[in-house]
Structure formats: structure tokens, C-alpha cells
Amino acid sequence: MNSCPPNRSPGCPVEGALDMIGGKWKGVVMFHLLDGTKRFNELRRLMPGVTQRMLTRQLRELEADGLVHREVYAEVPPRVEYSLTQKGETLRGIILALKDWGETHVPYYAMSKRPMPESKTA
Amino acid sequence: MNSCPPNRSPGCPVEGALDMIGGKWKGVVMFHLLDGTKRFNELRRLMPGVTQRMLTRQLRELEADGLVHREVYAEVPPRVEYSLTQKGETLRGIILALKDWGETHVPYYAMSKRPMPESKTA
DNA sequence: CGCAATAGTATACAAATTGATACTATATGC
DNA sequence: GCATATAGTATCAATTTGTATACTATTGCG
Numbered sequence: 001m002n003s004c005p006p007n008r009s010p011g012c013p014v015e016g017a018l019d020m021i022g023g024k025w026k027g028v029v030m031f032h033l034l035d036g037t038k039r040f041n042e043l044r045r046l047m048p049g050v051t052q053r054m055l056t057r058q059l060r061e062l063e064a065d066g067l068v069h070r071e072v073y074a075e076v077p078p079r080v081e082y083s084l085t086q087k088g089e090t091l092r093g094i095i096l097a098l099k100d101w102g103e104t105h106v107p108y109y110a111m112s113k114r115p116m117p118e119s120k121t122a
Numbered sequence: 123m124n125s126c127p128p129n130r131s132p133g134c135p136v137e138g139a140l141d142m143i144g145g146k147w148k149g150v151v152m153f154h155l156l157d158g159t160k161r162f163n164e165l166r167r168l169m170p171g172v173t174q175r176m177l178t179r180q181l182r183e184l185e186a187d188g189l190v191h192r193e194v195y196a197e198v199p200p201r202v203e204y205s206l207t208q209k210g211e212t213l214r215g216i217i218l219a220l221k222d223w224g225e226t227h228v229p230y231y232a233m234s235k236r237p238m239p240e241s242k243t244a
Numbered sequence: 245c246g247c248a249a250t251a252g253t254a255t256a257c258a259a260a261t262t263g264a265t266a267c268t269a270t271a272t273g274c
Numbered sequence: 275g276c277a278t279a280t281a282g283t284a285t286c287a288a289t290t291t292g293t294a295t296a297c298t299a300t301t302g303c304g
Contacts, residue, residue, distance in 0.1 A: 051293060055252095099135045
């Protein structure tokens with residue numbers, strides 16, 4: 001967990017915020033929870049490529065950070081629902097802004113490497 | 123590099139965007155560049171805790187993603203300046219929103235572990 | 245019985261990220 | 275000569291993150 005003591009750099013809150021939403025699947029999880037409570041497998045179907053393991057982990061971390069609420073029902077088969085907390089809701093604007101930005105600026109095609117770019121010499 | 127092919131989940135752009143700004147120091151770097159061009163050691167002094175190695179790396183990645191412009195001057199001692207690109211500028215709102223959010227919601231005190239939280243059974 | 249549903253857990257491993265440390269090159273000043 | 279400035283590079287280690295795979299438990303249905 002990142003910390004932001006008051007004497008740290010003024011950029012530190014950025015770091016702390018990104019630490020909370022920056023895991024591989026966290027942003028996407030939160031995006032899907034924006035339109036309401038969802039169950040585990042529902043989330044999983046919405047996110048091609050995520051493993052059970054990873055989804056469980058990221059949900060638990062989001063829960064630990066107070067962004068996601070996990071509701072366990074005493075049923076069989078198991079029924080567990082996930083929803084954004086009030087704190088998580090405060091990130092709605094940021095998540096949507098990230099989505100908009102990503103749609104505009106993130107390349108569609110995978111690059112296997114990040115080449116070291118040429119830099120201009122003035 | 124994360125990719126967002128058109129047939130992926132609608133949450134995918136969020137993931138792609140966070141992949142670009144989510145490295146440990148990237149958000150803070152971009153925050154500091156919001157108020158103008160800066161040199162390597164200037165950035166370094168603004169960010170206690172970052173190593174040369176990490177700063178170089180994150181700057182290079184930001185550059186490769188087109189968010190940061192690196193200007194090398196043919197001088198001795200070396201003079202290299204970093205600034206946000208036009209693309210990078212499009213993230214100004216998000217970075218500032220993250221900072222505001224972090225100031226409000228990120229805990230000050232380090233927690234060495236994330237405990238597995240208790241969940242309510244309905 | 246086998247299969248399906250649910251939401252995981254356990255274990256191990258791989259991959260990626262981050263960090264530590266020493267070194268590089270040039271010019272200038274003491 | 276040594277120290278400073280600049281912005282790195284090289285190499286290795288440590289840590290974190292992410293993934294793969296098999297298994298778990300209960301109930302209901304064919």
C-alpha cells in the first residue's frame with residue numbers, strides 16, 4: 001500500500017490513486033460495476049482473458065481498499081455480489097474519462113516491444 | 123503494450139489507458155510536467171525516492187507511448203529536457219482528477235499488508 | 245451416476261516491474 | 275589531481291504481479 005504522508009512530493013496523491021486502480025484488471029472491473037451490482041461469473045464473462053485467480057485477487061484488493069463491496073449470500077450454489085462502494089463511486093468520473101481517453105488514444109494493434117525511440121538533437 | 127482490438131470488452135480502453143499511465147512513477151512524472159518543461163535532475167529532485175534507473179525507464183516508456191517529448195541539446199554537461207506532448211496534454215484533466223481524488227481518499231499511513239477483509243453474510 | 249451451476253482455493257510457476265550499485269562521458273573549478 | 279555538474283548505462287537482484295492448472299463444496303437435474 002502506498003502512503004502519502006504530508007511531507008511527500010505534491011505528486012504523491014496521484015501515485016496513491018493509481019496504486020489503487022492500477023492493477024491489470026481493476027480499472028475494467030470498476031468500469032463494469034459502474035452500471036450496477038454484478039456477480040463473479042458475470043464479471044468474468046464481461047472480461048475475456050481474465051482468469052478466476054486474477055479476478056478473485058483484484059476484487060479482493062479493490063475490496064480491501066474500500067472501493068468495492070462484496071456481499072455473500074448463504075445460498076447454494078454460492079452467490080456473491082460485487083458493487084461499488086460510496087468511495088468507489090467517487091471514481092466514476094475518472095474511470096469514464098479514462099475510457100474516453102483510451103478509446104481515442106490507445107493503439108489497437110499490439111506491439112510486442114517498446115522500441116527505444118530516436119530523440120531529436122537540438 | 124496492451125491492445126484494444128474492437129472486439130474486446132467495452133472496458134478495454136480503461137485498461138489500455140491505465141497501462142500507459144500506471145507505472146509506479148509515470149503519474150507523478152506527468153503531474154510535474156503539467157506546469158512545464160523539466161530536466162532530468164529537476165524531476166528527480168521533485169520525486170523523493172525515485173532512482174535514476176527508474177526515472178529513466180519511466181520517462182522512456184512515456185516517450186515511447188507518445189505522452190512525453192524528450193529534447194536533447196548538444197551541450198556539455200548534458201542537457202535534456204522533458205515536456206508533455208500534445209497527446210500527453212489530453213491527460214491533464216485525468217491527472218489532476220487523480221490528484222484531487224488521492225488527496226481525499228488515499229490513506230496517509232502505510233499498511234504493510236492487505237488483510238483479507240471480513241464479508242457480510244446476508 | 246455424471247453434469248451443470250456457483251465462487252472460489254491451492255500450488256506452483258512465469259513474467260514483469262522495480263530497485264541497487266557501480267560505472268560512463270565531457271567540461272569546469274579548486 | 276579531485277570534485278562538481280549533467281544524464282544517463284550496465285548488470286544483477288529482489289520484489290511484485292500475473293497466470294496456469296487442478297481441485298473444492300453444495301445442490302439440482304437428467
